[in-house]
Amino acid sequence: MSPARRVRLLVAGTAQGVALLAAALDVGLLAERPPEEGPPEERLPEGDEERVLLVANTAAVPETTPAPDALPGFAPLRRRFDRVLSWNDVIRPLHPGHWVPRADDAPLWERQVRALWGLEDAEVELVVEDVHTAPAQALARIFPDAPLDVYATGAAAYGPTPGRLDPLLGTRVRRLLHPGLLPGLSPLLLAEFGVEPRAVPAGALRAVLAESARELPPPDAPGRCALLVGQDPDAPGALAAGEEERLQARMLRALRALGHRTVVFAPHPAAPEHRVRALRERAGRLGVELSAAEGSPPPEVLCERLRPALVTGFPPGTLLTASAVLELPAARCGTDAVLARMAPYENADRVPAVIAEALLPDLEEPAAGGGRGEETRTELAGLVRAMAFCMWPRVHPELRGEAERFLAAHPGDRVRRHFPRRRLALLALPGALPAGLEPVARSETVRRAARRARALGRRVRR
Structure with a gap:
């Protein structure tokens, strides 16, 4: 046959x-x-x-x-x-x-x-x-x-x-x-x-x-420039125009403070032209020469063509690819603000943003660096799995035990800020209450009183 x-x-x-x-x-x-x-x-x-x-x-x-x-x-x-x-x-x-x-x-x-x-x-x-x-x-x-x-x-x-x-x-x-x-x-x-x-x-x-990069025209930027990657305006959870412009202004100021006077901007193909013009004018006022890549080539291809001195911008996947695959210096900026505004909590871009925040240095505080050691990666693995359970507990119920142990072992705000207290309370996970009240909440006397109060409430509603 x-x-x-x-x-x-x-x-x-x-x-x-x-x-x-x-x-x-x-x-x-x-x-x-x-x-x-x-x-x-x-x-x-x-x-x-x-x-x-x-x-x-x-x-x-x-x-x-x-x-x-x-x-x-x-x-x-x-x-x-x-x-x-x-x-x-x-x-x-x-x-x-x-x-x-x-x-x-x-x-x-x-x-x-x-x-x-x-x-x-x-x-x-x-x-x-x-x-x-x-x-x-x-x-x-x-x-x-x-x-x-x-x-x-x-x-x-x-x-x-x-x-x-x-x-x-x-x-x-x-x-x-x-x-x-x-x-x-x-x-x-x-x-x-x-x-x-x-x-x-x-x-x-x-x-x-x-x-792919060999097909792109020779770069106009003199010497080694910085590359600023724009966001996809149609992506779920994309920043509003005003927030995007404010964050891009922060990026330009941070690049200027690091000594970069030439920046190539890689806008998303769906980005409106007027935003590119506005960003160029803002860069000029800061004393930075900004040019936009012609034809909106993929940012990863542009990274390989330019081999920039630094890559920054919005998509965490692009920054991580530039760092891990292309071996280029990459830095994040405003990730904490992006995570704070990201909705809903189950947004698929949340985990990539958290990974970029953990592994890449902050553009505005380069001296702080980004943790790349084995300890950071071990903590990151636990953080990602705990977040996965909190995002979709019915999809990954087997991760509850790992999430409980991770949250109990990391009571600090640096980790807990990724877990809303309301969600922790709904899932009965550590951290739902302030640290000072958790021993009280675990008290058998308090728990017995709470059960009596709930029973009394049910009788009153009848």
Whole structure:
């Protein structure tokens, strides 16, 4: 019996996702197939697999924001894929960031998509980012028999799965690809389904970024500049325009205090042009020459092209990639303010921001440094797992004991500020009360009186 034709759909919504997929393909991480997928004689050799890059532009207004395959640096990566298709073109005018077909309509969509893309009766495998978001869920529903691989482009892999994922979907996931930014720290994403995490080697990812960087024009900045990375205005929990401008002003003042007089700004493709002009004018008043990167190239690619003296800005994943993968000096700024405003508490960006705060130096207080020792990483692992339980206790109930021990061993504000007292009280965790009152709360006499008061209250309400 001859094996069926196989098509691997690699879904990417960001340039960072394309780069990670390219690196994973280069080192053969996606060519490995688990042994339970059929007898050897029915498995296809790697050369008989068609690789299709499916681009999903999930920007708030896709018509005004370039898709990943339209950004500078994509052309050198194109050779790794047999075809490049657009998910937006298939479902237009529906928005790929929100639309998921109804279960009853999924078979109709599968026939339509197979005919449109010439898949016929091919075996389809899916490689998606953020399995809990609309593009991944839509494709998983359209191809119900397709095995899933999931990838994470940054430190989000170390955070918990955002909410309770349908077990019928979660159990289809075979492995989690991630850039391995923190060796020794095990990813929590999809861990409740026993998904195997596989780190993409830093060398392979850097080689891909270097390949993309060669397509960028020579930098205009004289000497070694500082790179300021802008935020995605459409990201969940993104700062409002006024807060973003104030924080960028703090960054510029801190860069000037460190002696940087030339700054390259890497705006997000969806960032309004008037904000770039306003930032340039503000830099001029501070005596800093600021230029914006043309064409909004991916910041990681720009880092490799410029090799700046310092990288700072908003996305914690970009800063950690610059530090861990590209081996560039990186510093955070205003992370405490961003965390304080981040809502809801379950925001998927919370764990990456906490990791960046723990490992990277503060731009405004560089002398304080950032803890990089083994002790810091051990504490960070406990902090992340305790936060994972507090964020999604029903997803990771097995972490309760670890969370209790960690919180009991770290009563200081430096750690406890990441855990709202109201949430600790709801989950009956240490730290719900001020330190001076906790012995009183543990008193059997007080607890007995509280039970009597509650019983009396119930009788009065009757």
